[in-house]
Amino acid sequence: MGLQGWRNVLALKTSKNNNRAAWQRAFPVPLSHSQITRLYSRFHSLDKGENGALSREDFQRIPELAINPLGDRIINAFFPEGEDQANFRGFMRTLAHFRPVEDNEKNKDLTSGEPLNSRTNKLLFAFRLYDLDRDDKISRDELLQVLRMMVGVNISDEQLGSIADRTIQEADTNGDMCISFSEFIKVLEKVDVEQKMSIRFLH
Amino acid sequence: MESYLFPFDSLICMLLGISFTVWFTLLLHLYKPYRIIAKEPVSLEQEIQDMRRGGAEPEFDMSDIFYFCRRGVESIVDDEVTKRFTAEELESWNLLTRSNYNFHHISTRLTALWGVGVLIRYGFLLPLRVTLAFTGVGLLVVLTSIVGLFPNGRMKNYLSDKVHLMCYRICVRALTAIITYHDSENKPKNGGICVANHTSPIDVIILASDGCYAMVGQVHGGLMGVIQRAMVKACPHIWFERSEVKDRHLVAKRLSDHVADKSKLPILIFPEGTCINNTSVMMFKKGSFEIGCTVYPVAIKYDPRFGDAFWNSSKFGMVNYLLHMMSSWAIVCSVWYLPPMSRMEGEDAVQFANRVKAAIARKGGLADLLWDGGLKRGKVKEVFKEEQQKLYSKVLVGSTSFQSTNQD
Numbered sequence: 001m002g003l004q005g006w007r008n009v010l011a012l013k014t015s016k017n018n019n020r021a022a023w024q025r026a027f028p029v030p031l032s033h034s035q036i037t038r039l040y041s042r043f044h045s046l047d048k049g050e051n052g053a054l055s056r057e058d059f060q061r062i063p064e065l066a067i068n069p070l071g072d073r074i075i076n077a078f079f080p081e082g083e084d085q086a087n088f089r090g091f092m093r094t095l096a097h098f099r100p101v102e103d104n105e106k107n108k109d110l111t112s113g114e115p116l117n118s119r120t121n122k123l124l125f126a127f128r129l130y131d132l133d134r135d136d137k138i139s140r141d142e143l144l145q146v147l148r149m150m151v152g153v154n155i156s157d158e159q160l161g162s163i164a165d166r167t168i169q170e171a172d173t174n175g176d177m178c179i180s181f182s183e184f185i186k187v188l189e190k191v192d193v194e195q196k197m198s199i200r201f202l203h
Numbered sequence: 204m205e206s207y208l209f210p211f212d213s214l215i216c217m218l219l220g221i222s223f224t225v226w227f228t229l230l231l232h233l234y235k236p237y238r239i240i241a242k243e244p245v246s247l248e249q250e251i252q253d254m255r256r257g258g259a260e261p262e263f264d265m266s267d268i269f270y271f272c273r274r275g276v277e278s279i280v281d282d283e284v285t286k287r288f289t290a291e292e293l294e295s296w297n298l299l300t301r302s303n304y305n306f307h308h309i310s311t312r313l314t315a316l317w318g319v320g321v322l323i324r325y326g327f328l329l330p331l332r333v334t335l336a337f338t339g340v341g342l343l344v345v346l347t348s349i350v351g352l353f354p355n356g357r358m359k360n361y362l363s364d365k366v367h368l369m370c371y372r373i374c375v376r377a378l379t380a381i382i383t384y385h386d387s388e389n390k391p392k393n394g395g396i397c398v399a400n401h402t403s404p405i406d407v408i409i410l411a412s413d414g415c416y417a418m419v420g421q422v423h424g425g426l427m428g429v430i431q432r433a434m435v436k437a438c439p440h441i442w443f444e445r446s447e448v449k450d451r452h453l454v455a456k457r458l459s460d461h462v463a464d465k466s467k468l469p470i471l472i473f474p475e476g477t478c479i480n481n482t483s484v485m486m487f488k489k490g491s492f493e494i495g496c497t498v499y500p501v502a503i504k505y506d507p508r509f510g511d512a513f514w515n516s517s518k519f520g521m522v523n524y525l526l527h528m529m530s531s532w533a534i535v536c537s538v539w540y541l542p543p544m545s546r547m548e549g550e551d552a553v554q555f556a557n558r559v560k561a562a563i564a565r566k567g568g569l570a571d572l573l574w575d576g577g578l579k580r581g582k583v584k585e586v587f588k589e590e591q592q593k594l595y596s597k598v599l600v601g602s603t604s605f606q607s608t609n610q611d
Contacts, residue, residue, distance in 0.1 A: 038239045042280060045289065062285055063578050064278035067587040069595065070268065074275035098276055126268055147263070150271065152592030155600060163263045163599070171265070179265075188266055196269040199277055200241040 031092075031099070035201050039095070043088050053085035054078070069150045073129045081134065097125045100198040120185070122197040127184050137178040140164055239281050247594050263599055283483075283572060288579045290511045291482050324530045332377045332529040339373035340426075344433040346370065351436025360466075363437040364415045371412035380534040382409055389540035390414050391469040391499035394462055396491055399501040400563055401473035402481040403514040404521075405528065406503055409536060416471035417441060417461060421448055439467055455494060462496045469499065474556065475576045480513040481505050483570035484563055487556040497543045500559050502567035506535040517579070539566045 031039070046058050059075040060066055068074065078086045078094045086094075099117040114121060130138045130146050143164045151160070171179045171187045179187075247270065346366040353359040375382065390413075391397040397416060399406060410416065418440045422431060431442055441461060447453050461467050474487035481504065492498065505512040510531025514524050528534065541562055546555045557573075564571035575583075 035239070039280070042239065045285070059279065060582070062278055062282050063574060063583040063587075064282045064284065065275055066583045067591055068271055068275045068278070069588060069592050070271040071275055071588075074272060074279075078279075095276065095280065098273070126266075126272060129268055129272060130265075146268070150267070150592065151596040151599065152589055154593050154596035159600075167263055167265065184265065191266045191269075193266075193269070196266070197273060199273065199280065202239060202241055 031096075031201065036092070039092060040088060043091055053087045054091065055085060069152070070129065070146070073146070073149070077125065077128060095199075097122055098197060098199040100200060101194045117198070119193050122193050123185055123188060124181065126193075126197065127181055130179075137176075137180055138184070139178050140168055143167065143179075240277060242277055242281070247591070247598070267595075283570075284574045284578055287479050287483050287485065287572070288517075289480060289515060290513050291480050291507050324532070328379070329526075329530045332379065335373060335377035336525075336529070339370050339377055340430065342373065343367075343370035344430055347433045347437040351433075360438065366437060367415055367434075368412065371408055374408050375412045378405065378408070378528055378534050379532075380405070380409060380536065382413075382535075383537045384413055385537065385539045386542075387413075387540060389499065389542050391416070391501075391540075391543075392497075393467060393469060394465045395469045395497040395499050395543065396458075396462065396494065397469050397471045397499045397501055398474050398487070398491060398559060398563075399471070399503055400481075400484045400567065400569065401475045401478055402503065402505060403478055403512045403524075403528075405512055405534065406473065407471065409503065409538065410471060410501065413538070415468050417468040419443075419458070419470055419472055421445060441470065451490065455490065458491070459494050459496075462494060477576040477579055478514045478516060479576055480515075481507070481569070483572050484560050484567075485572050485574055485576040487560045489552040489556050492546070492556045492559070493552045495546060497545050498555075498559055499543050500541040500563050502539040502541065502563045502569075504537050504539075504567040504569065506537075509533045509535045512536070537567075541566055 043054070046061070047054055048058060048061070049055070056075055056079070059078070060071075065071045065074070078091060080090065093116065096116040101117055101119070127138070128134070130142060132142045132145060144160060147160050147164060155163075168177060168179060171183050173183055173186070174180075343366075346369075347363070350359060350362045350366055353362065397410070399410065407418065411418075415438075417438070418434070420431075420440075420442060422428065422442045422444055431440070434440055435442060439461070441457055443454065443457075458470060461470060472491045474491050475485050476488050479485050510528065510533060512528070512534055514521075519527070544555075544559055544562070546552070550558070561571050563569075
């Protein structure tokens with residue numbers, strides 16, 4: 001790790017409680033010190049070019065991600081619109097969606113804006129995986145493309161088409177042949193999103 | 204020469220042992236958890252069935268994406284493969300900067316201890332070891348050339364064995380390798396192949412100092428080439444030209460010819476094909492398992508607290524690596540000789556290779572992975588993604604045919 005990298009890690013580790021506000025602003029995710037430093041060393045080990053940011057190739061180098069049918073869509077979620085590099089802050093922000101929802105947070109009054117790992121934001125993350133052109137609607141074409149990614153060559157075009165049609169028919173309430181975010185939320189209201197879209201961070 | 208050095212070197216080992224006890228009682232132990240996240244191994248089908256909303260099973264549910272999404276993000280945070288190609292992370296620091304990942308400055312006392320450690324390692328241990336190493340290699344070249352002058356026969360084989368063993372043992376001292384051999388009754392015999400997990404080039408020295416093997420490898424230039432040419436004069440090793448390595452039939456033929464000749468030594472092969480960091484065993488290449496002779500598996504496990512033996516060839520060159528090795532505290536490892544295995548009826552080479560791999564992993568306490576060690580440098584094959592897609596399609600299509608038979 002470069003000298004600057006180690007300085008960052010040291011700053012994290014030695015910051016006291018009264019600096020918490022300062023580093024929480026820098027890392028707007030309520031993870032513990034040790035969790036953040038572990039994520040930083042993971043970030044650093046993925047960053048082969050050692051330039052403080054990850055490129056798409058850096059993600060592709062993870063074999064388990066490369067064989068994931070939706071690997072490319074997931075990688076895309078780490079890169080903001082039009083950018084090719086993901087810095088550590090962005091990396092953490094995206095991962096923050098997968099923090100489990102703590103019990104005391106579930107009933108919290110949402111005055112300061114929703115936390116990244118709320119149910120709505122987790123659903124938004126999934127919605128964006130379908131919404132290829134980021135126009136806040138899932139069209140039949142987009143649904144077909146994502147389905148094709150998931151099944152490969154094993155299902156015919158006609159069968160896939162009818163699956164897509166049926167799905168849109170079930171979800172679409174305002175008749176525009178597209179699924180909007182609110183329709184998406186309605187369709188999945190019975191699914192335990194908090195559990196399915198959470199990763200258990202240790203310590 | 205060796206007997207002269209022997210008492211001196213065991214004194215070093217004793218001193219090391221004492222100093223270690225002292226260091227570790229003074230050290231603060233930091234427990235760092237290895238894993239960042241907890242992963243539950245659930246199959247694709249089960250997860251997706253669980254996820255489907257209650258009631259009649261629809262063909263496709265928009266929530267199916269959650270499975271892939273979570274698995275993908277889990278692998279971004281922590282995956283099984285990429286961490287095998289860098290040195291193992293330690294629970295508590297062993298006072299070597301090269302093993303310093305997450306350990307931060309704790310106290311001046313610790314830094315002072317570390318400083319003293321550096322002085323001892325570089326000022327005292329390193330020069331001693333380098334001298335021994337040069338002696339060992341020099342003797343190997345000179346003595347094997349001399350033995351090569353003898354006519355072929357039992358005398359030559361006997362001398363060659365003795366010479367090889369002696370020189371390798373000097374090299375072992377040069378690294379201060381403290382090796383424990385288990386189950387020596389299973390040691391490889393002539394006409395067989397010895398397979399072991401691969402962590403570093405030192406594996407060869409460790410195994411060859413306890414038994415005589417025929418080495419397999421590519422012809423090198425420079426110093427390595429000199430050593431190779433000298434060794435092959437004394438007893439038949441198998442060195443391939445660079446061009447011959449690609450030709451799998453030629454390789455297989457030379458290996459089988461060697462094995463068929465019972466007077467020749469057992470061949471030593473590392474089927475992983477590349478160095479892995481000794482926390483896992485990766486896919487064994489099936490080439491050596493197709494030859495159809497007895498396979499003698501050997502498991503090698505290094506203790507990472509005293510020195511990290513893994514050679515990260517993309518990061519360090521050979522000289523750098525040897526320098527690291529010779530300035531560590533010691534190389535402590537265990538070698539287990541497993542009972543010989545042969546290919547069973549109806550088993551193909553790949554299944555046989557996996558069976559041997561599982562046995563080695565179990566004995567050495569290593570994770571048994573199906574991933575290819577070649578992923579260190581290359582990309583994963585598309586066919587694995589297609590397998591995932593196929594599995595998911597089965598889940599979809601399966602429920603379709605269920606529905607259509609219901610409606611009929």
